[in-house]
Each structure stands twice: as structure tokens, then as C-alpha cells.
Amino acid sequence: xxxxxxxxxxxxxxxxxxxxxxxxxxxxxxxxxxxxxxxxxxxxxxxxxxxxxxxxxxxxxxxxxxxxxxxxxxxxxxxxxxxxxxxxxxxxxxxxxxxxxxxxxxxxxxxxxxxxxxxxxxxxxxxxxxxxxxxxxxxxxxxxxxxxxxxxxxxxxxxxxxxxxxxxxxxxxxxxxxxxxxxxxxxxxxxxxxxxxxxxxxxxxxxxxxxxxxxxxxxxxxxxxxxxxxxxxxxxxxxxxxxxxxxxxxxxxxxxxxxxxxxxxxxx
Numbered sequence: 001x002x003x004x005x006x007x008x009x010x011x012x013x014x015x016x017x018x019x020x021x022x023x024x025x026x027x028x029x030x031x032x033x034x035x036x037x038x039x040x041x042x043x044x045x046x047x048x049x050x051x052x053x054x055x056x057x058x059x060x061x062x063x064x065x066x067x068x069x070x071x072x073x074x075x076x077x078x079x080x081x082x083x084x085x086x087x088x089x090x091x092x093x094x095x096x097x098x099x100x101x102x103x104x105x106x107x108x109x110x111x112x113x114x115x116x117x118x119x120x121x122x123x124x125x126x127x128x129x130x131x132x133x134x135x136x137x138x139x140x141x142x143x144x145x146x147x148x149x150x151x152x153x154x155x156x157x158x159x160x161x162x163x164x165x166x167x168x169x170x171x172x173x174x175x176x177x178x179x180x181x182x183x184x185x186x187x188x189x190x191x192x193x194x195x196x197x198x199x200x201x202x203x204x205x206x207x208x209x210x211x212x213x214x215x216x217x218x219x220x221x222x223x224x225x226x227x228x229x230x231x232x233x234x235x236x237x238x239x240x241x242x243x244x245x246x247x248x249x250x251x252x253x254x255x256x257x258x259x260x261x262x263x264x265x266x267x268x
Contacts, residue, residue: 009112013190030076
């Protein structure tokens with residue numbers, strides 16, 4: 001009988017943010033497949049977990065996956081972890097999970113910390129639906145396509161960004177979708193955690209020598225100046241906002257949608 005591949009969420013900063021179940025699984029596993037064994041060692045030492053580790057990162061996952069699958073088929077248990085948060089969310093592990101599924105091995109999630117959910121929970125943005133887009137590409141052509149995809153998806157979007165690119169990315173977002181409301185979350189759960197809120201233009205003026213890891217929540221659709229015209233009883237959802245604008249100006253919702261698309265395209 002084959003073993004189980006546990007996909008274990010680990011803290012995104014504060015080492016206390018790990019579940020009792022996750023600690024038990026890490027302690028009982030035959031081996032821990034870690035994105036960076038040195039990083040994971042700090043968590044294991046903090047909780048006195050002696051389980052051995054092996055590296056599994058983007059550069060060796062294809063080569064290491066077969067050996068781990070073989071161990072699972074022999075009945076051993078493997079715990080997959082990334083440096084922070086939930087594995088495979090902009091982190092390695094997807095290849096191993098797909099190989100395990102193909103081999104008929106049980107894959108079990110051990111939920112916990114997630115920078116995406118932590119940021120969106122405190123952003124104040126509509127959460128009925130939202131989309132996650134990982135890290136923006138670096139190459140110009142890919143970036144343009146990525147921003148165009150964000151513009152078309154609209155609504156509440158979440159993405160990650162590195163400190164040395166955060167200003168450029170926000171400037172690109174301002175250019176592509178307009179001065180929409182954003183929440184820029186830095187160093188979530190850590191000592192220097194910071195949340196900067198407001199229209200993109202305002203947030204850019206408050207990002208001084210950005211450091212750390214960034215999670216951005218953006219409300220793509222209604223611009224701040226349009227929101228200011230709405231009565232206070234109107235909700236924050238895109239649909240309710242557009243319906244209220246249509247009623248206020250005596251036009252159809254389709255006309256409001258078209259007007260907003262025109263604003264996005266012009267950058268006004």
C-alpha cells in the first residue's frame with residue numbers, strides 16, 4: 001500500500017502561524033521535501049522536529065520527483081513544504097503532486113498560512129470573487145499581456161511583487177487600468193508588517209525605499225473619483241456600483257460599462 005503525500009502550509013513570517021496538525025505531520029513524515037532545507041531547518045528546530053529533509057525546488061524538481069514517488073510507492077510518507085505559505089502557490093511542488101496523482105498516490109492538503117488570503121482578508125475589497133495572478137513577468141511583452149489580462153478580468157485581483165520592482169509594477173498598473181484602489185501589504189505577519197491603502201497614485205507617494213515581500217490587492221473597475229459620487233448605502237461590489245451609477249444618471253448598465261472601458265483605455 002502506497003504512502004501519502006502531504007502538502008503542508010508553513011508560516012509566511014511569524015513562526016507561530018502553523019497548525020498543530022501540520023506539526024504532527026512534519027514530525028511523523030518519513031521525509032520532508034523542502035524548497036530550501038536551510039530555511040525549513042529553522043522551523044523544525046523551533047518546534048524540535050527531527051525529521052530529515054531533502055531539497056525540492058524549481059531547478060531540481062523534475063529530477064527529484066521520481067525518487068520521492070518511489071518512496072511513496074514503498075509506503076513512506078512525504079511532507080511537501082515551501083519556504084513560506086502553501087506549496088505550489090507561486091512555489092515549487094506542482095510536478096511532484098501531478099506525478100503522485102498519476103501514480104495513484106493519495107495527496108492530502110494540510111491547510112494553513114497563505115499570503116494571498118491574509119492580504120485579501122484585511123484589504124476591505126469585495127471578496128465574493130477574486131483572482132490571483134502570481135508574480136508579474138519581467139519581459140516587456142509578457143508584462144504587457146499580463147496587465148492586459150488583469151484589465152480584462154477586473155474586480156478584485158491579488159498578486160505578488162519583489163521590492164525592487166514594486167514601484168514600476170504599480171506605475172504600470174496605473175497606466176493600464178487607471179488610478180484604482182489598492183492595498184500594498186509588506187512583510188505580512190512579520191515585525192515590520194505594513195499595509196498601505198489608497199489610490200495607486202497616493203500609494204506610490206508613500207513607498208519609501210521598499211523592502212521585504214509584497215502582496216498587492218487591487219480593485220480594478222471603478223475609479224476612486226467615481227466611487228466618491230455614490231451614496232453611502234451603495235455596496236463595494238462592482239455590479240452594485242455600476243447599477244447605482246446607471247440609476248443615478250438614467251442610463252443602462254451597458255452604457256456605464258462602456259464608459260468605464262473608455263476610461264481604462266484612455267488612462268484618464
